[in-house]
Amino acid sequence: MAPITARKNNSLINRHIFRPSLPVPCRLSGRTVETYIWHRRRFHAIQGPTRQFARDRARKRGSTMRARLRKPVALVGMMGAGKTAVGQALARRLGVPFVDSDSEIVKAANMSIAEIFERDGEPFFRLKERQVLQRLITGEPAILSTGGGAYLGAENRDIISRDGVAVWLKVDIATLWSRVRHKDTRPLLRTADPRATLERIASEREPVYALADLTAEADPSYSVADMAEEVTRILATRTDILERTHA
Ligand SMILES: Nc1ncnc2c1ncn2[C@@H]1O[C@H](COP(=O)(O)OP(=O)(O)OP(=O)(O)O)[C@@H](O)[C@H]1O
Ligand SMILES: O=C(O)C1=C[C@@H](O)[C@@H](O)[C@H](O)C1
Numbered sequence: 458m459a460p461i462t463a464r465k466n467n468s469l470i471n472r473h474i475f476r477p478s479l480p481v482p483c484r485l486s487g488r489t490v491e492t493y494i495w496h497r498r499r500f501h502a503i504q505g506p507t508r509q510f511a512r513d514r515a516r517k518r519g520s521t522m523r524a525r526l527r528k529p530v531a532l533v534g535m536m537g538a539g540k541t542a543v544g545q546a547l548a549r550r551l552g553v554p555f556v557d558s559d560s561e562i563v564k565a566a567n568m569s570i571a572e573i574f575e576r577d578g579e580p581f582f583r584l585k586e587r588q589v590l591q592r593l594i595t596g597e598p599a600i601l602s603t604g605g606g607a608y609l610g611a612e613n614r615d616i617i618s619r620d621g622v623a624v625w626l627k628v629d630i631a632t633l634w635s636r637v638r639h640k641d642t643r644p645l646l647r648t649a650d651p652r653a654t655l656e657r658i659a660s661e662r663e664p665v666y667a668l669a670d671l672t673a674e675a676d677p678s679y680s681v682a683d684m685a686e687e688v689t690r691i692l693a694t695r696t697d698i699l700e701r702t703h704a
């Protein structure tokens with residue numbers, strides 16, 4: 458019989474460790490059997506805590522997943538706040554549909570937002586935005602990402618609060634700028650000094666965004682998933698919005 462090399466022994470051992478139902482490799486050399494036993498002991502030592510950890514994590518995730526959204530949630534806030542990116546992650550997490558008012562306008566018009574602004578002007582865009590919001594807030598639980606300027610209109614705020622709740626994604630200027638600076642798709646930032654424009658718009662709008670029912674404040678270190686988790690936590694502070702169905 459050809460001698461079993463150390464490398465071959467290891468792969469055999471691994472197969473038996475991860476598939477313990479396989480017959481014990483009793484024909485292996487003494488050293489291999491010792492190593493095998495050592496690995497199995499180690500496997501059993503780590504198997505318990507690892508499985509417990511996996512169960513805890515699944516339970517934690519499961520409890521979040523089993524929370525039931527009771528109303529439509531409209532994410533509001535500045536360009537680059539993450540209404541679209543976080544909204545998608547949040548909808549997946551809660552198992553509800555995701556809709557985006559900007560995308561719906563683009564789809565309906567078959568033009569980009571910049572093109573609509575250019576051809577028909579901002580007031581026309583705002584009119585379409587209001588009509589789209591009215592259509593999207595159906596009363597069914599969903600996550601609705603609004604355009605950055607949508608919440609400024611009093612009529613839009615009424616549309617949102619009639620059936621749903623508004624959550625402000627509050628993000629500092631430096632973070633917003635780092636996210637929007639590389640794209641020129643936002644017509645309001647096509648100015649000589651887009652950063653100064655962003656700052657001005659943010660300071661004018663903040664008092665209005667602050668009228669939202671809830672505020673989720675982003676830490677600059679948050680990923681999209683972290684922010685979705687933070688919004689979930691904030692929503693869960695209101696049982697009329699997010700009902701936990703699993704402790
Ligand atoms: N928490 C985050 N961490 C990392 N990147 C993010 C985060 N939130 C958003 N981003 C990124 O920043 C960019 C802008 O985000 P997004 O398009 O979601 O903003 P928005 O609020 O929908 O803006 P707009 O009002 O212009 O539609 C995207 O590339 C997105 O992936
Ligand atoms: O902040 C805004 O006013 C805007 C934000 C985007 O979502 C788009 O709705 C559009 O570019 C206008």
Ligand SMILES: [Mg+2]
Pocket residue numbers: 540541542557559602603604
């Ligand atoms: Mg968006």
